[in-house]
Amino acid sequence: MSMLHTVNKSPFEKDSMNSCLRLSADGSSILLIEDGVFAAQEGTVVSDSVKEAMKSKKVYALQEDINARGVQGKVMDGIELVDYAGFVKLVTEHDKVQSWV
Amino acid sequence: MSMLHTVNKSPFEKDSMNSCLRLSADGSSILLIEDGVFAAQEGTVVSDSVKEAMKSKKVYALQEDINARGVQGKVMDGIELVDYAGFVKLVTEHDKVQSWV
Amino acid sequence: MKLSIQVNEGPYQHQATDSAYNFTKAAIEAGHEIFRVFFYHDGVNNGTRYTTPPQDDRNIVDRWSELSAEHDLDLVLCVAAAQRRGLVDEGEQERNKKDGNNIAPGFRISGLGQLIEAGIQSDRLVVFGD
């Protein structure tokens, strides 16, 4: 397994999601947490670029942060939801972690 | 005189400059401070949108912050540089101030 | 003219408090009256006397304290924000049963009403934040 990237900022507010998409290798995984989970939402101005990335990368989002922000019903197909236990599992299943703080 | 807007974040990093341009009225003034001064630079991916805004709004940048970041020689034409005394003067010459923090 | 300043970030991490300080100083030099400097959010961390920055760096806390002493500046830390973040004066120490306090000279802790009052009483309110 390769690298796990985490993104914790809103794709509408900061450049970190964009930079993560640009600088993550094919086959790597991206986990959206905190305000980063807005990138998991269907029908936004960034949805297309996330879908494009999902062709070569696996995208996860933290269920707890999705729920907190009231976007439970809006997650796009193909994004896998994980809880904190799943977050830990992703960290151990990948060789290393890069946080796009 | 109308409103003075201040922007202190890099236009490459955060959405605040964009929001300021979208939500400031014609005839208002924009002062770039801190990392916001990168929006004053010539030849970047945001220069065109700043130039477009300058047709209806006056744009200033804080000299001290420009110097600190080494972009002294790159400020685009039409942007007026002010020091802290000039910042104070702008605040008093406008009716109110909105900080796009 | 009567000005008030709001500072939303703590010392060193963000430039907000440096910018606020430089602005406040320039405003005083230009002859304006500073009604109040209100520290909100992490800004309350500017009011701790426990800082010891490196010798070749500015001391952000001392600078505010000195400006306050010279010009009788009203430096107010929001009480709700201060409680969350661990800024304590003698009154708060007693109220919350703490074993000490860490507030720096020139600062005082008070309510959010002081910010609203600053907005009402001042000709301009300028916000510095992240």
Added chain:
Amino acid sequence: MKLSIQVNEGPYQHQATDSAYNFTKAAIEAGHEIFRVFFYHDGVNNGTRYTTPPQDDRNIVDRWSELSAEHDLDLVLCVAAAQRRGLVDEGEQERNKKDGNNIAPGFRISGLGQLIEAGIQSDRLVVFGD
């Protein structure tokens, strides 16, 4: 597996320390060893015992202290970052001639080498920040 955690932001202002806490707890529950939690930048502000959050809110500092007591967690505040921001233990109090200290139970102050060591000794290092 051996994990280390880095926390770059203080309590309440950013979710980083909440996320780090929830992650650390889940990692312990999954049977992993936590080699160290290193607090850098404003993250050092998590280590103050002077916080008094509202009664209906979580106490972020106490939560870390309790987790440390239960699981013998090594909670390290970076000394350089702590000095800038006013986090003081007994040693720092003496060294920098302060009239008190504000460090919470379970935390200790040490050098940046502890972060590098965590990177070397741990199987994974996970960073939480702004």
Added chain:
Amino acid sequence: MSVTKKFLYVNRRAPYGTIYAWESLEVVLIGAAFEQDVALAFVDDGVYQLAKGQDTKGIGMKNFSPTYSALGDYDINKIYVEKESLEARGLTLEDLQHLVWEDEDEDWAEKDSIQVVTSAELADLMEQQDVVLSF
């Protein structure tokens, strides 16, 4: 203090990722006692503050979203939400809480507090304020 000023609170950040949304609401609630002319604007990620269905149990933080529905009782009934911000996020008014107030001049008729406005309309509204606090 008999001055009455127009205060606008501009909320631009999502809830929970940072505390700005909550500490902004604390200012609004305290400020209500000062009998100023208060309005709130929600733009950019600030529109998520009003999202329905927030459930914070999993992150261990207090869900403060019910507090917005109390704003009407504090005579705060000018709540502007920027249309462009909603659209960029694929949201509509339906995704937000239904905030109302009771108009004592019209026999306590219940009225909507939220008005969806365009960027241009909001820019004009901002120009009419005396004090702008941005969070």
Added chain:
Amino acid sequence: MSVTKKFLYVNRRAPYGTIYAWESLEVVLIGAAFEQDVALAFVDDGVYQLAKGQDTKGIGMKNFSPTYSALGDYDINKIYVEKESLEARGLTLEDLQHLVWEDEDEDWAEKDSIQVVTSAELADLMEQQDVVLSF
């Protein structure tokens, strides 16, 4: 401790607006004593950290940019700057400090420390690391 790991420091923020650039450099300098395999990447606004001509007198902060030229003395000579980040900001290698190191295997010949790499090249480099610290 005889383990040698590949450490990559990713610098994404401009200097002075926040302290991340400076406190990242403090980690790099301390970390040099641990004899790990160290590389630095400058992407996004991080490229401004290396800009020539920084003059901080007016803002009252310490100018730490001269410290980067000492990195070669600490055997830190793999400094990657992302091409796309430079271009988006209208910058070229000419706008950055000229950082060098002396290669003891080649009679202390002076060599360039900075390598401009594409996004794709940097993504590959990141995959080869053991520990990534992002600032």
